[in-house]
Amino acid sequence: MRILVYGAGVLGSYLAHVLVRGGNDVTLLARGRRLAELQKDRLVIRHYFQMRTTVDKVKVIPELRAEDVYDLIFVVMKYSDFQAVLPTLAVNQSKHVVIVGNNASPGEMFDYLQMNSPAEKKVAFGFQASAGWREDGRMICIRGPKGQMTIGGLGEELSWRPVIDRAFVNAKYTVTYHSDMEEWLNSHMVLILPLNLISPATGGNLRQAAGSKKMLNLVVNALDEAHRVLETLGYTVVPAVQNQLTREKRKLFYVGLKIITGTPLGRILLSDKAVSEAEMVLLHQAFNRLKERAGIPTPNWDQLVSNAPQWQG
Template identity: 25%
Template sequence: MRICVYGAGAIGGYLAAKLARSGQDVSVVARGAHLEAIRKDGLVLREKDGEVRVRLEASDDPLALQPADYVIVALKAHQVTAAVPGIRHLCGAEGAVVTAANGVPWWYTYALGGPFESLRIEAVDPGGAIWDGIGPDRAIGCVVWPAAEIAAPGIIQHIASERFDLGEPQGDRSERVVRLSKAMIAAGLKAPVRPRLRDDIWTKLWGNCCFNPVSALTGATLEQIATDPGLRALCRRMMSEAEMVGEAMGARFLLDIDKRIDAAGATGAHKTSMLQDLERGRPLEIDALVTAVIEMADMAEIPCPNLRSVHALIASKARLLGLHP
């Protein structure tokens, strides 16, 4: 099969290197110094048991690459709208689009059932440009659990976890999602096909919607948030509100809130992605992680005072720093 990874940053680069190493035909869309390094010296992946270097086709112009069976979109949510024409070209007539990103995916309400079926979520898909431009029927969901970083241009450092949960919005084990799962497993990844992927989306979003903005506001690591009584209590209240929203949107929560906080704290002195972006002067992923949750709360008429207050603070801070529109 042919696979294109659109956005070969830390997670996209990790996926591309693992899949290419296993023999898949992989291309990547990258940019800047990272792209130049990949073109010159290949893509390097460093893991605890060693280092591999793979040669693959790379471009900053998706229209210059051949269409693929799977387009793995590893961009941040706020980058996807501008990339729609390129993604549409890359998936060709029958290719699938794999949404490997944090937060609420743009296709979330597709095949959801109930009163919120097919409602567009403006926070992650302004004007419905992604939904209309790509089509939710092409989407395969992907919950990203690994931690990785770009150690230097062209070099990906894997930190922890190899798990990517996959699932169709309808919840079925389609031929295309099973085929992708097998390819990822053959590449040394954990890639189960999940019948209720929205549950997994919310399991991760549950933490992201509170840990990320709280860390960016305070500078605290996950360990510090989990052990500071005031911050832990705030996150607990935010997660309780998010749980009500998720359940209204059809998700099930099978984990206790305190266990979820403890699991995050167990990662140690780890900075959330939003805190890292803040420190590096990069745009913050507020909309996919927090704004979308509040938008869904509005749909379900759930108050969420703690989520709304923290959202107002982080959105204001980001705008003042020029890191959020």
């Protein structure tokens, strides 16, 4: 398949690696220093847990032209960057698009692309289960034994799912489908926000958080409040185990938080090395709008946010 990965950060780079190794004709869209790196050194990824480095040759372009046609486009970016690329996607003639990443407004993006495209676009939303950071011209990728992505539409099954499946047929990668990705993405958003409030709440000292029963319980309670906001608005929290962790398995979740904040890798993944503050701020603003609609108190959540003035307003 002829595939474009629009975005050459950590997650886009890893997805391109998977698709190349799966036998696809892959092009990466990159700009500035990242474009120069890929042209000079090819696609270099250090797989952290696997303790190996891969180097792949991929095509690289600096922009997507209206006349460029791909069988499938994956847009892999931070939430704070999606809006800027929607006009380019809309006028491009490619038909199948998967928007991958944290996303608090998939419905608005879907509507924009349908209203501003010369022909109907098939649009899905996804989330890739990996993380990492950029270091010395290469990407450090944190993932499990196999890459994984959850993909779906907005309340209905994807009629064009075979197109996506064909991209991964020979790849060492797992794709799961969910019929309502707005529900899935909101659930994920309310999970990661309190986790990423731990660092500003402790002045960046996550080791201190690991030893603070008060702080860890505050995070558990804040997540439970966020789940109640979603439920009040008619959303189902998915996966179901996420809700169970704050209500039926609190001790297990508490221990997990203690481990995450107490280990070097966990502290890296919750630090600004691997987290975009701009993205978290925009996601928090989106959650605030959900809170206003729900109209229920969230004292633990509010206490966490009070320690992060850059998230307020």
